[in-house]
Amino acid sequence: MNTSSALSAAPRDLPVWQLAVASLQAGVPVALLCVLASTGSSPGRQGFKMVVTVDSMAGSIGGGIMEHKFVELARTLLAGGNFSPVLRHQIHRREAPADRSGMICSGEQQLLVYPLTSADLPTVLRITELLQQSASGRLWLSAAGLCLEQQAPAAPHYTLQLGADWAYSEKVGFRDQVTLVGGGHVALALSRVLASLDFGLTVLDDRPNLNTHQLNPYAHYKRTVAYEQLPQEIPAGPHQYVILMTFGYRSDLVALRALLHHPVCYLGVMGSQAKITELLATLRAEGVPEETLARVHAPIGLPINSRTPEEIAISIAAELIRERNTV
Structure with missing residues (x-):
């Protein structure tokens, strides 16, 4: 017997990608927010995601004032039309000289605001299917775009490279x-x-x-x-x-x-x-x-x-x- 139940829980990301699919299919501008890295006492851990439109959202990057600021940033960028991916370092300490998030829980995060376009719809649909089927794949986000690849068996769950040629990847599904x-x-x-x-x-x-x-x-x-x-x-x-x-x-x-x-x-x-x-x-x-x-x-x-x-x-x-x- 090898079965999967209708009541078994879906991965946390599924509602995020489902809203992305519905928005792209309806021609509604949509942004993906993702925690690329987190250290210390951060409100959202690596891999946390949100999808934001002008009037709806799904998922979370940790909540609180920091999430509110990034939702507003995403909506401002969406209202302005096409925009490039935005990477921001956030430090959750009042005394930090720069990149203060407004929170004081002492951790740090690397956050991404990424525009999804109609060209991304086939990939977003496939990610949604993999999550629903508990199947494997590897999601890549970079300046070159969003893509989905076959999951390498020995690859770590997350990878991150920062800098001008930044690239983030993660295994689709439960870690x-x-x-x-x-x-x-x-x-x-x-x-x-x-x-x-x-x-x-x-x-x-x-x-x-x-x-x-x-x-x-x-x-x-x-x-x-x-x-x-x-x-x-x-x-x-x-x-x-x-x-x-x-x-x-x-x-x-x-x-x-x-x-x-x-x-x-x-x-x-x-x-x-x-x-x-x-x-x-x-x-x-x-x-x-x-x-x-x-x-x-x-x-x-x-x-x-x-x-x-x-x-x-x-x-x-x-x-x-x-x-x-x-x-």
């Missing part, structure tokens, strides 16, 4: 991918939460007729697999998060053995402290080195005395947010 190994009640509750947090979501289980797996409407992909085959089922990479929440201790052990050396950024196991202690003791007895076991997050979830599947899901999602935002 961060979560795989839940085990499709039970907590996986269903966690899927519901993760659907709102801009994670691509896959749920795997080894039981072919599990109702909570089959009926999960939030996962982008669901498959029935043997846990011994997990390294072949889960991509490696710096934005891959894996959570083991299988039927019980034995299946957790099989899944964990399979993934101990799989290069992902986060590998966690759900369970009581007693179960986790026994699980790790078994692996130590099998000769697994301590440095290998140290990469396992277990038991997962922030300590909020959670009891129900929904409460456990909140605690796990909070831990994933903390991990993602410390990278």
